[in-house]
Amino acid sequence: MKKFSLLMMVLTATVSVFAQEAATVTEEAPATIPNPSLGLSTTELLIITLLIFSIILLFVAFTLYNSFKVIYQERINPTPFKTKEEKLLDYEEWQKLNKSKPSIWNKLLSLKPLSAEKDLEIPHSYDGIKELNNPVPTWFNVLFYGTLIFAAGYMYYYHIGEHGERQDDEYKTEMAKADIAKQKSLSKSTSSIDENTVKVDPSQIAVGKGVFDANCVACHGQNGEGLVGPNLTDEYTLHGGSVKDIFKVVKYGVPEKGMVAWEKNMSSANISAVTNYILSLQGSKPANAKAPQGEKYDAAAETTAN
Numbered sequence: 001m002k003k004f005s006l007l008m009m010v011l012t013a014t015v016s017v018f019a020q021e022a023a024t025v026t027e028e029a030p031a032t033i034p035n036p037s038l039g040l041s042t043t044e045l046l047i048i049t050l051l052i053f054s055i056i057l058l059f060v061a062f063t064l065y066n067s068f069k070v071i072y073q074e075r076i077n078p079t080p081f082k083t084k085e086e087k088l089l090d091y092e093e094w095q096k097l098n099k100s101k102p103s104i105w106n107k108l109l110s111l112k113p114l115s116a117e118k119d120l121e122i123p124h125s126y127d128g129i130k131e132l133n134n135p136v137p138t139w140f141n142v143l144f145y146g147t148l149i150f151a152a153g154y155m156y157y158y159h160i161g162e163h164g165e166r167q168d169d170e171y172k173t174e175m176a177k178a179d180i181a182k183q184k185s186l187s188k189s190t191s192s193i194d195e196n197t198v199k200v201d202p203s204q205i206a207v208g209k210g211v212f213d214a215n216c217v218a219c220h221g222q223n224g225e226g227l228v229g230p231n232l233t234d235e236y237t238l239h240g241g242s243v244k245d246i247f248k249v250v251k252y253g254v255p256e257k258g259m260v261a262w263e264k265n266m267s268s269a270n271i272s273a274v275t276n277y278i279l280s281l282q283g284s285k286p287a288n289a290k291a292p293q294g295e296k297y298d299a300a301a302e303t304t305a306n
C-alpha cells in the first residue's frame with residue numbers, strides 16, 4: 001500500500017504542476033482569443049483534457065497496481081484448488097465445479113462453448129468435413145423480427161390509419177409553404193420600390209451589372225448591344241427610356257414579344273438596380289450593336305412634358 005500512496009502523490013503532484021503551468025498561460029493569453037467551442041478558450045480546453053487524461057492514467061495505474069498485487073500474492077502463496085469441504089482438486093476438476101455462466105455477450109451472439117460442439121454436429125460429412133448446426137444469433141433474430149414489427153407499425157400509421165403525411169404529401173406541403181414564404185418576401189420587397197418610387201441611383205449600377213449578367217445577357221447581349229432583345233445602349237426605345245419606363249418593362253415584361261416579366265422572380269431592389277445599370281449603358285456604343293428599334297428617346301422633352 002505504501003507504494004500505491006507514493007504513486008498517488010507523484011501523480012497528484014504532476015497534475016497540480018500541469019494546472020499551475022496552464023493557469024500562468026491563461027493569464028498571459030490575450031483576452032481577444034476567439035472561443036473555439038463551449039465558450040471555453042483553447043487553454044481551458046487543454047487544461048480540461050489534461051485533467052481527464054490524468055484521471056484516466058490514475059485509474060489505469062490503480063488497476064495495474066491491484067492486478068500486480070494479486071499476481072504477486074498468488075506467486076508467493078498460491079490459492080489451492082479445492083471444494084467447499086476443503087477437498088483438494090486438480091485444475092480440470094476445479095474448473096468443472098466452477099463452471100461459469102455464459103456471459104451476456106455469448107448469449108447475444110448465441111456462442112456455444114467448444115465442449116458443446118459434439119452435440120451440435122449434423123450427422124453427415126463430406127470428405128470428412130462436418131457441419132455444425134449453429135443457431136441463428138439472438139441479435140440477428142431481434143433485428144429481423146424488429147423490422148417486421150416496425151413495418152407493421154409503419155404500415156398502420158402511414159397507409160391504413162393515415163395519421164402521418166406520406167413522403168409525396170410531405171413534399172407538396174413543403175413546396176406550398178415555400179411558395180407562401182416566397183410570395184411574402186417578394187411582396188415585402190416589391191412594396192419597397194415600384195415604378196412610381198424608383199430613382200436614378202448610380203450606386204446601384206454594380207449590383208445591377210451582376211443581375212444583368214445573370215439574367216439578361218442571353219437576349220440583350222453581354223454589353224446590352226442587343227440579340228433577340230433590342231439594343232439597350234442606343235437612344236431608340238420601344239417602351240420609353242426614363243427610369244420609370246425601364247423599370248416597368250423589366251417588371252411587367254412584354255410577354256407577347258418575348259420579354260420576361262421579372263416581378264415573379266426578382267426582388268424590386270434588383271429590378272431597380274438593373275434598371276440603373278441599363279441607364280448607365282446609354283451611349284456606351286458596344287461592338288456588334290443591334291440596329292435601332294422604336295423611337296428616339298429624348299430625355300429633355302420627357303422631363304418638360306412631366
Ligand code: HEC
Nearest residue numbers: 215216219228229230237238239240249254257258259274
Ligand atoms: C428571353 C429573352 C429576354 C430576356 C432574358 C430579357 N429580355 Fe428584355 N427584352 C426582350 C425582348 C424580345 C424585348 C423587346 C420587347 C418588344 O419588342 O416590345 C425586350 C425588351 C427589353 C427592354 C425594353 C427595351 C426598349 O427598347 O424599350 C428592356 C429595358 C429590357 N428588355 C430589359 C431586360 C432586362 C433588365 C433583362 C434581365 C433582367 C431582360 N430584359 C431579359 C427579351 C429578353
